[in-house]
Every structure is written in structure tokens, then in C-alpha cells.
Amino acid sequence: MSSALAASSAGRPRWICSTGCAARSTPRRRLREPGALRAAARPGSGRLPVTKARALVTGITGQDGSYLTELLLDEGYEVWGVARRVDGDAASNLEAVLDRIELRAADVSRPGVMRDLIDEAKPREIYHLAGPTFVPDSWERPGETLQAIAGPTGELLQAVQAAEAEIRVYVASSGQIFGAAAENPQNERTACWPQNPYAVAKLASHQLIGTLRRHSGLHACSGITYNHESPRRPQRFVTRKVTRGAAAIKLGLESDLILGDLDTVRDWSHARDIVRGAWLMLQAPTADDYILASGVGRTVGDLVQAAFAVLDLDPGEHVKTHPRLRRDGEETPLVGDPGKARSELKWTPSVAFEAMIEEMVQADLEELRSTR
Numbered sequence: 001m002s003s004a005l006a007a008s009s010a011g012r013p014r015w016i017c018s019t020g021c022a023a024r025s026t027p028r029r030r031l032r033e034p035g036a037l038r039a040a041a042r043p044g045s046g047r048l049p050v051t052k053a054r055a056l057v058t059g060i061t062g063q064d065g066s067y068l069t070e071l072l073l074d075e076g077y078e079v080w081g082v083a084r085r086v087d088g089d090a091a092s093n094l095e096a097v098l099d100r101i102e103l104r105a106a107d108v109s110r111p112g113v114m115r116d117l118i119d120e121a122k123p124r125e126i127y128h129l130a131g132p133t134f135v136p137d138s139w140e141r142p143g144e145t146l147q148a149i150a151g152p153t154g155e156l157l158q159a160v161q162a163a164e165a166e167i168r169v170y171v172a173s174s175g176q177i178f179g180a181a182a183e184n185p186q187n188e189r190t191a192c193w194p195q196n197p198y199a200v201a202k203l204a205s206h207q208l209i210g211t212l213r214r215h216s217g218l219h220a221c222s223g224i225t226y227n228h229e230s231p232r233r234p235q236r237f238v239t240r241k242v243t244r245g246a247a248a249i250k251l252g253l254e255s256d257l258i259l260g261d262l263d264t265v266r267d268w269s270h271a272r273d274i275v276r277g278a279w280l281m282l283q284a285p286t287a288d289d290y291i292l293a294s295g296v297g298r299t300v301g302d303l304v305q306a307a308f309a310v311l312d313l314d315p316g317e318h319v320k321t322h323p324r325l326r327r328d329g330e331e332t333p334l335v336g337d338p339g340k341a342r343s344e345l346k347w348t349p350s351v352a353f354e355a356m357i358e359e360m361v362q363a364d365l366e367e368l369r370s371t372r
Helices: 063-074 088-100 113-121 135-140 142-162 197-216 238-250 271-283 300-310 339-345 353-370
Strands: 054-058 078-083 102-105 125-128 168-174 220-225 257-259 290-292 319-321
Touching (some): 054 063, 054 113, 063 078, 063 088, 078 088, 078 113, 088 102, 125 142, 135 197, 142 168, 168 197, 168 271, 197 220, 220 271, 238 300, 257 300, 271 339, 290 339, 300 353
Parallel strands (some): 054 078, 054 125, 125 168, 257 319
């Protein structure tokens, strides 16, 4: 391992979203012999004619990284992954597949780490999912947020440019880049007006990808993902706060659930569907940016109703709101139009909203029961 890895509307600004090591290392895990991918693409499938492939996933221990890893293994890939920490509970999402992947502990925001990872793993595809994901934190650390999101994207693209190999790159963007959008739902050509430091950083990363793709011909693309959830979503996000709160009330562990604005509108999908869209983006012959979303806007109140219905609870008896939990800049409904991905990638979400919420509620119920 290299030394870097071891250490490791008027008045509105308008941006058009571009369409056109950790201190200690982790012992290497032996890979099982990977299954071969199809020798030739199926007609109309958009699949690349390859015999096998190796993928590098940054942020592999997170919700998206772990689901993507499972998908890639099912498709016959060798999977290499990197995260700041890969020991103990940090890798709990990967427990079922730990003996089938290569893990590295590294901070991808450090200069040279991306280059060293590519030199060692020699991937054919890179899925860059690492970075901050919780919007409120960006207000307290705007500089760190920009550096942690846009910096590694630049390092990654620079390393790919220097590599003597054809590498396809997917980078996770966000529907937050549209901010106070003038249209709803948003599509790939909607003008961007970010409303928080996280969104500004994501837009910088997004635009850098489009610029280098046009200038240098890199096969790099941004997945403009809207909110996506699962039982692996961290508890500080509103979906887990609601599903876990409902489960706790059902078990008598809590009596109330306190939330902010129940009228806030979001577009929620299952994380498994989103990572499948990311994978399909890198199987397409031409790199481009795509919105990955359900296309349906729902309120936090709808989320509460769905979660409490699973457990036959009346939210009116338990749910309260408090002004201090409201977030500024969330007045505009963020709903994505996935028409381009549906048409060009043949991507369609497969998990219904109600089924996703039920899965999350049941998972929280089981976990809370086991720890009582």
C-alpha cells in the first residue's frame, strides 16, 4: 500500500446543470473468485461487452455504498471499497459481504489518496459516494463541506485523467442543487439556485464533472439523486426519526414524536433503486447526467401517516411540532422528473413508498425489541 493510503427568475443567480489513511491500515480480505459478467451485451440492454469488471466504491460503508456493493457482487464484479473507517461497527452495513470485498481505510479528501487507490485497485468503474450527507451540518462548517465534497471530486477526476486506462466514473450529486427552483418537478435542464452550503458544494462538484467531460472526454457522470431511504439510513434523518419514533411509541419506550414542518415536500425513493440507477448510468455507452428520483412529492405528514399506519397508531395522539426544528430554505418542493433515466436507461423505481416505510418501521421495531 502506498504511503498516501497508509497515512491517510429575475435577480436570481442562474446555473444550468450540466447535461451537455486512516492512521492504521485494514488487513486485506481475500476475494472469492468473481463470477464472469456476460461476454456480450444483451441487445438493447445498454450493457457493456466485458468479461469481468472491477469497481472501486468510495463511502462503501454507508447506506448507498453497501447496497451498491451487494448489487455489484451480484453482477459478478470484484469490489474494492474505501471509507475513513472500516473497522468494527463502521462496517456493519457490509457484514454479509465482508469476505467478498477488498477494503481500505483512507480519507479521500487528502491529496494523492484517489490516485493511489486507482493505482492499486485498477478499477474499470468508480462510484464516488463519499462525503457529507446531512444538510444542517453544512451551515456550521461551510468551508469543510465545500472541501469535503468538491475537493475529492477534483482529485478523482485528475487521477482518472492521469490513469493509463479507460475508467468510467459515477459521482453522487443531489437534488439539493436546484434549491429554490422556478419549476416543479425539476429536470436535468432546470436552473440551479442552491440554498445551503451543502448544495453549493454539490453544484461545484456537479459542474466540474460536466466541464471536464466536455473538455477532456472523460466518461464521468453525475447522478442527481433525491432523498432515498432504507433501514440503513442514519437515525438523524427525518425518515429514520419517524420510523424509529413510531416503533418506540408502539413499544412504550416513548410517548411523543416531535418534528419540524409537516408540510415540507420531498421526493423519497428506496436506496436500492437509486444505486441500481447509478450502476445503469455507467453501463450506458455515453456519459451523461441523470435525475434519479420517484417523481412523486410527499409531505413529512404523509411520511408520518405511512409509518404510524404500519403499527396501527394514531399520529394525532403522539406527533407534535416545534418551530426550532423547522429548516430555512425548504419552502420549495424538491421533486425530480426521472423521465430521462426511464427513457434512456430503462430505469424504474421498484420499491413503493409504503413498502419502503414498512420495511424501515419493522427493522426499527426489531432492533428496539432486541435492545430493550
